[in-house]
Amino acid sequence: MSLILVLIVLLGLSLVSLSSTENMQQKDLVKLTTSQYGQAFENLLENSSARYEQQVDEYTYWDDMCIFMKTGDPAWSEENLATIIRSYEVDNVLLIAPDNTTVVYSYPNEPAQIPELMQDAKQILNDLFAKRLLNTYFYNKENGRAGVMYTGTIHPTNDQQRLTKPQGYFFIFKYWDSKFLQKLGRISGSELTVVTNRQPISFNDESVTFYKELKGYSGKPLAYLKIVRPAPYLKLNRDFSQNVFLIYAISAVLLILIVFFSLYFLLGKPLRDLGSILKGNKAVLPRLKTLGGEYVQIADIIEQSFTTHEELEKAKIRAEESDRLKSAFLANISHEIRTPMNAIMGFSKILPEQFDNKEQLEECTEIITQRCQDLLDIVNSMIEMSRLNTGNVLIQSNTYYLDVLFKELNDQFETIRTRSGKENIEFNIHSLTSKKLNVIVTDFSKLREIFVHLLSNAFKFTKEGKIEAGCFEDADKGIVFFVTDSGQGIPTDKQTMIFDYFTRLNNELTYNQSGTGLGLAIVKGLIDLLGGAIWLESQPGKGSTFFFTVPYTQSPSVS
Numbered sequence: 001m002s003l004i005l006v007l008i009v010l011l012g013l014s015l016v017s018l019s020s021t022e023n024m025q026q027k028d029l030v031k032l033t034t035s036q037y038g039q040a041f042e043n044l045l046e047n048s049s050a051r052y053e054q055q056v057d058e059y060t061y062w063d064d065m066c067i068f069m070k071t072g073d074p075a076w077s078e079e080n081l082a083t084i085i086r087s088y089e090v091d092n093v094l095l096i097a098p099d100n101t102t103v104v105y106s107y108p109n110e111p112a113q114i115p116e117l118m119q120d121a122k123q124i125l126n127d128l129f130a131k132r133l134l135n136t137y138f139y140n141k142e143n144g145r146a147g148v149m150y151t152g153t154i155h156p157t158n159d160q161q162r163l164t165k166p167q168g169y170f171f172i173f174k175y176w177d178s179k180f181l182q183k184l185g186r187i188s189g190s191e192l193t194v195v196t197n198r199q200p201i202s203f204n205d206e207s208v209t210f211y212k213e214l215k216g217y218s219g220k221p222l223a224y225l226k227i228v229r230p231a232p233y234l235k236l237n238r239d240f241s242q243n244v245f246l247i248y249a250i251s252a253v254l255l256i257l258i259v260f261f262s263l264y265f266l267l268g269k270p271l272r273d274l275g276s277i278l279k280g281n282k283a284v285l286p287r288l289k290t291l292g293g294e295y296v297q298i299a300d301i302i303e304q305s306f307t308t309h310e311e312l313e314k315a316k317i318r319a320e321e322s323d324r325l326k327s328a329f330l331a332n333i334s335h336e337i338r339t340p341m342n343a344i345m346g347f348s349k350i351l352p353e354q355f356d357n358k359e360q361l362e363e364c365t366e367i368i369t370q371r372c373q374d375l376l377d378i379v380n381s382m383i384e385m386s387r388l389n390t391g392n393v394l395i396q397s398n399t400y401y402l403d404v405l406f407k408e409l410n411d412q413f414e415t416i417r418t419r420s421g422k423e424n425i426e427f428n429i430h431s432l433t434s435k436k437l438n439v440i441v442t443d444f445s446k447l448r449e450i451f452v453h454l455l456s457n458a459f460k461f462t463k464e465g466k467i468e469a470g471c472f473e474d475a476d477k478g479i480v481f482f483v484t485d486s487g488q489g490i491p492t493d494k495q496t497m498i499f500d501y502f503t504r505l506n507n508e509l510t511y512n513q514s515g516t517g518l519g520l521a522i523v524k525g526l527i528d529l530l531g532g533a534i535w536l537e538s539q540p541g542k543g544s545t546f547f548f549t550v551p552y553t554q555s556p557s558v559s
Contacts, residue, residue, distance in 0.1 A: 014252075030201065030203050033208055033231055037227070038227075040188070041190070049150070051088065052174060053133070055088060055150075056133065056150045056172055057133065057152065059152075060133075060170045061156065061157055061162065062154075062156075062157055063157045064080070066156055066168075068105075069168040081095075081105060081107060084172065089174075090174050091147070091173050091175045092107070092108070092172070093105070093107045093171070093173075094170075094173070095168055096169040098167060123217065124151070125169060128151055129153065132153045132166075133152040133153075134151060135149060137149075137214040137215060137216060138222065139223040145176060145177060146175075146214055146222065147176050148174050148176075149173050149174075151169060152169075152170050153170075154166060154168040189229065190230075192225060192227060193225075194214075194223050195226045196223050196224070197224070198211045198224045206232065207229060207230050210229075211224040211225065384518075384522050385522060389525075393529055395446070395529065397443050398444060402438050402471065402479075405447070406429045406469075409429060409452075410427075413427060413459065422459065424464055425459070425465060427467050428466070429468070429470050430468065430469070430470030431471070437473060440553065440554060441552060442553075447530075450481075450548065451483065453519045453520070453523045454469070454523060457520065458483055458487065461487040461488055462485045464486070465486025466485070467484070468482075468483075469481075469482065469483045479549065480547055481548050481549070481550075482545055482546065483546045484544070485544060487544065488540065489540040489544055490540070492538075495538060498520050499521055499523070499534070500521060530550045531550070531551045532549045532551060534547065
């Protein structure tokens with residue numbers, strides 16, 4: 001019992017550690033995601049600003065602009081300045097004379113309603129005199145709109161380096177209205193709003209929310225751009241972590257149950273019977289003898305000890321020896337329970353050799369072995385799913401014979417058919433009749449895995465009739481591989497979803513069938529990885545046929 005308690009504590013601590021690690025990984029993933037999204041959004045804003053910066057740059061070294069700063073010709077401004085509003089969707093165009101105070105031109109009106117910006121106007125003009133080109137964010141508290149101001153000093157056409165004294169100052173104001181934010185949102189795949197309060201980074205099953213600080217010219221934050229960006233893979237990562245945690249928890253519970261019942265039947269019950277016998281209960285002796293092995297010897301010794309003192313002494317010595325053997329056996333068991341699940345499967349297979357009642361024990365061990373294999377299959381499927389999703393599966397093309405592949409599959413599933421008691425099902429594999437296409441170059445390990453998944457499904461859901469597999473030549477598609485069965489079939493409305501992860505058809509024909517719902521999803525993933533295609537034809541109650549193609553090249557050794 002103490003051993004089981006220690007095991008429970010260790011497994012509990014490992015589950016807590018696993019859960020904590022998964023939470024930290026999720027937070028790190030969110031942090032990395034927002035960092036990448038933020039950088040991409042900064043690049044988008046820079047690209048958006050480039051067109052306005054270019055207009056400021058072009059308009060501010062132009063002889064005609066210098067002349068206008070002196071004449072204020074309204075016809076020229078209507079033709080050349082007002083068009084900026086219409087062509088480039090800016091909100092205000094403003095020209096200020098070299099004296100830093102006189103407004104030469106403002107269209108459609110002077111942006112004096114931006115007090116935060118006007119507070120920095122003197123510093124902006126002073127810095128502009130030195131830098132010649134600059135821009136800054138602004139925010140209007142009255143209407144809750146933010147925007148960007150682009151400005152530059154005005155010089156003659158032959159002074160592109162802006163070395164002469166400025167002949168005025170040119171300003172463009174672009175508000176970030178709802179139309180502009182919607183446009184940026186479509187480009188970036190985000191939902192954008194301007195807010196005055198910044199919240200911590202947050203995420204849910206569908207999106208992640210973070211903020212971009214909008215600083216004024218003085219460097220103080222004026223407002224924040226709230227960015228809500230879809231991030232479905234965060235949910236996928238969380239679901240995958242939860243599934244791994246669930247599998248680990250189930251495995252831990254099963255391990256504890258296996259250890260408990262193993263100790264109970266192998267040690268606990270015999271020891272209780274032995275204690276009862278030593279107290280004088282002769283009725284337990286026949287039951288102890290039925291356990292076989294060393295327990296028969298102990299029972300005989302104890303039985304003889306009831307008649308003579310000498311036999312009692314011998315029984316005592318043997319009992320002490322038995323205690324030593326049991327202690328050593330317990331130590332060995334303590335070591336074995338720390339081995340992987342494969343060791344449990346091996347231990348289960350040797351249990352029938354230790355007892356007389358083999359029929360019952362063989363049934364128990366078969367169940368334990370199958371359940372352990374099921375767990376391994378689930379883990380393998382999850383690992384395969386993870387490798388496919390993360391792109392860690394490599395394509396290794398090689399030359400192979402299709403008839404050799406079909407021979408291996410035929411032998412393997414003939415054995416499965418016999419062991420599963422489905423000899424009533426007719427099983428055939430058809431190969432190509434053309435020797436020219438028999439030798440091809442592709443990734444045969446992936447091709448074989450695809451066939452194994454499809455054939456396993458066919459045998460699982462077919463109770464009678466036949467199962468066939470093979471390939472045939474198609475003029476357009478090349479070699480078309482297929483697996484067909486006379487099983488229960490798939491309803492039409494379910495055929496588009498059976499290739500999704502964790503999808504199983506829940507009805508009266510499948511509710512008692514085991515499986516993770518990953519087989520067909522892995523098949524689809526492997527075929528997509530190879531660059532092929534898969535489709536099916538199915539009728540409920542009549543069976544299903546899965547067709548698929550994979551790219552290949554004909555071996556140069558075959559003509």
